[in-house]
Amino acid sequence: MTTTSIPAPPPTSIETLSPKRKPRREFGPGSIVKYALVLLFLIIVLMPMYVLIVTSFKSGSDIGVTSQWNLPETWTLASWEKAWDSLHASFIRTFQLAIPVALISSVIGAANGFVLSRWRFPGADVVFTLILFGMFIPYQAVMIPLRDIVTTIGIPPGIPTLVFVHCVYGIPICTLIFRNYYATTVPEELVEAARVDGAGLLRTFAWIILPISIPGFVVTIIWQFTSAWNDYLFAIFLSNTRNGPITIALNALAGAQSPDYAASMAGALITSLPTLVVYVLLGRWFIGGLMAGSVKS
Amino acid sequence: MRRLRQWGPGLLLLSPSLILLAVFVYGLIAWTTKVSVSDEHNALGSKGFVGLENYTKLFTDDINDRFVHSLKNLLIFTVVFLVGAMLFGLLWAFLLERGVRGEGIFRTVYLFPMAVSFVASGVVWRWLMNPNKGENAGGLNAVFGGLGLDFLQNTWWTNPDWGMAAMAMPAIWQLSGYVMALFLAGFRGIPQELREAAAVDGASTYRLYRNVIFPQLTPVALSALIILGHMSMKMFDLIMSVSGPQWLTEVPAVYVWQTLLTSDYAKAAAISIILLLLVAVVIVPYLIYTNRAEKNT
Numbered sequence: 001m002t003t004t005s006i007p008a009p010p011p012t013s014i015e016t017l018s019p020k021r022k023p024r025r026e027f028g029p030g031s032i033v034k035y036a037l038v039l040l041f042l043i044i045v046l047m048p049m050y051v052l053i054v055t056s057f058k059s060g061s062d063i064g065v066t067s068q069w070n071l072p073e074t075w076t077l078a079s080w081e082k083a084w085d086s087l088h089a090s091f092i093r094t095f096q097l098a099i100p101v102a103l104i105s106s107v108i109g110a111a112n113g114f115v116l117s118r119w120r121f122p123g124a125d126v127v128f129t130l131i132l133f134g135m136f137i138p139y140q141a142v143m144i145p146l147r148d149i150v151t152t153i154g155i156p157p158g159i160p161t162l163v164f165v166h167c168v169y170g171i172p173i174c175t176l177i178f179r180n181y182y183a184t185t186v187p188e189e190l191v192e193a194a195r196v197d198g199a200g201l202l203r204t205f206a207w208i209i210l211p212i213s214i215p216g217f218v219v220t221i222i223w224q225f226t227s228a229w230n231d232y233l234f235a236i237f238l239s240n241t242r243n244g245p246i247t248i249a250l251n252a253l254a255g256a257q258s259p260d261y262a263a264s265m266a267g268a269l270i271t272s273l274p275t276l277v278v279y280v281l282l283g284r285w286f287i288g289g290l291m292a293g294s295v296k297s
Numbered sequence: 298m299r300r301l302r303q304w305g306p307g308l309l310l311l312s313p314s315l316i317l318l319a320v321f322v323y324g325l326i327a328w329t330t331k332v333s334v335s336d337e338h339n340a341l342g343s344k345g346f347v348g349l350e351n352y353t354k355l356f357t358d359d360i361n362d363r364f365v366h367s368l369k370n371l372l373i374f375t376v377v378f379l380v381g382a383m384l385f386g387l388l389w390a391f392l393l394e395r396g397v398r399g400e401g402i403f404r405t406v407y408l409f410p411m412a413v414s415f416v417a418s419g420v421v422w423r424w425l426m427n428p429n430k431g432e433n434a435g436g437l438n439a440v441f442g443g444l445g446l447d448f449l450q451n452t453w454w455t456n457p458d459w460g461m462a463a464m465a466m467p468a469i470w471q472l473s474g475y476v477m478a479l480f481l482a483g484f485r486g487i488p489q490e491l492r493e494a495a496a497v498d499g500a501s502t503y504r505l506y507r508n509v510i511f512p513q514l515t516p517v518a519l520s521a522l523i524i525l526g527h528m529s530m531k532m533f534d535l536i537m538s539v540s541g542p543q544w545l546t547e548v549p550a551v552y553v554w555q556t557l558l559t560s561d562y563a564k565a566a567a568i569s570i571i572l573l574l575l576v577a578v579v580i581v582p583y584l585i586y587t588n589r590a591e592k593n594t
Contacts, residue, residue, distance in 0.1 A: 048421045069440070111314075138572045247417075
């Protein structure tokens with residue numbers, strides 16, 4: 001079983017990555033080099049985070065290119081307040097976007113995944129491949145008519161439109177995650193037993209399958225929440241700073257002609273906080289979505 | 298009739314998604330294609346069909362060869378991004394696979410940039426890649442100055458020839474952890490017996506990796522390359538956030554956006570379709586290959 005190719009089952013927890021054997025306790029020269037390297041890379045990866053955090057607590061003359069790496073002369077929340085002022089409305093809107101997207105996409109994904117994992121109708125493979133292709137397309141290739149069509153079918157602009165498009169273009173990845181989940185974790189006998197008892201497909205799905213789908217739901221909910229939260233492409237095409245999500249507001253705050261660096265950094269932290277909290281608390285499932293092979297960041 | 302009862306309920310459950318994807322993926326791609334062969338160069342609409350003129354003009358008759366320039370930028374970006382992320386990802390996975398105490402912490406930190414949006418990380422990378430040198434150096438240039446490595450100081454993405462290589466750095470920072478996770482799962486998926494058999498045969502550590510372990514990782518490497526490669530071709534958020542739309546760092550995805558702002562729908566559609574074809578060339582064989590590989594297991 002490979003855990004990496006696209007249709008392969010995603011490991012639903014990070015435990016899959018854990019070593020099978022205990023680390024050797026040796027402290028030779030090789031070991032010193034190894035630890036020196038992992039620590040060096042740890043520092044490099046955290047460096048941008050350091051700059052973000054220290055700058056966000058600076059204000060006024062404290063902010064400067066040459067003093068970028070210094071700790072603040074005086075720690076202040078002024079920049080956080082400034083950033084929050086310009087971001088809080090979109091911060092709330094982004095929750096109104098990401099939560100419905102995560103829930104709706106997951107339910108659709110579960111239904112599709114169940115059907116595709118059990119019912120091998122003629123051409124099922126082709127259909128599945130056609131579904132999957134949808135998650136790799138550059139969305140620019142649909143964006144021009146998409147703007148017109150959402151207006152034509154009467155979806156209100158801003159968040160409702162974005163909820164709709166994220167749900168539609170989230171179908172492939174959620175279907176993939178659930179198909180793999182059901183194919184590997186739900187025993188054939190369970191479905192067969194339900195069939196013998198006279199339960200139809202819909203009833204089997206609702207009463208037998210859904211209750212044991214929680215690990216799959218955790219993965220798709222995290223995945224869709226994160227991608228809706230972090231999305232910028234759909235947001236810039238289909239919304240604006242008044243009705244759009246936080247990435248648009250952050251870009252307006254940080255992309256001005258002479259941006260306030262401290263407020264921009266505080267804003268970047270505010271923008272990243274929800275997804276980072278999800279990552280830290282639920283990281284073990286976060287990886288499941290990653291492994292499913294899509295990176296819609 | 299029996300066939301219908303067998304597959305009917307499943308197809309019923311699947312059909313809303315299939316219709317949505319048929320319309321919003323394939324239908325809209327067809328629509329974009331239609332716009333790309335029209336003369337809809339402003340908001341007044343189209344007067345007729347012009348064949349492939351919009352496509353050929355991009356290559357032969359674009360001001361300052363703007364489209365070719367954006368492809369060249371994309372090529373530099375993609376090469377540096379792929380090489381960088383694959384190298385760091387493999388190195389990190391290799392180091393952790395050798396056994397490191399506190400592995401969970403390193404893994405979590407290496408992977409955390411994945412949870413941050415390009416828009417947010419762009420805010421800090423814009424500052425880290427400050428082009429000032431010497432006395433006024435900030436960001437990475439200041440780090441090089443402090444370490445006595447002044448010769449490494451450079452103008453980053455503002456360099457007209459190799460700026461796109463610098464632009465790949467934030468992308469490497471963000472996705473090396475993902476490649477690490479893929480490789481780590483690959484390493485840990487190799488049966489312990491294989492290592493033991495090699496040890497019994499008296500293979501050195503070098504030979505063990507060279508002849509036993511690395512060949513097993515080829516499918517992982519292929520998946521990683523294709524996923525990163527298709528992401529790279531679609532790169533939009535990062536560039537919009539670090540440099541904003543401008544000539545020096547323009548790639549096709551940004552060019553589409555800039556063209557739409559001038560209401561030249563036909564040209565924007567033609568660039569989008571070229572982008573789609575670039576992605577399809579990479580993704581379609583991969584989907585077919587993984588589909589076959591799955592059937593054989």
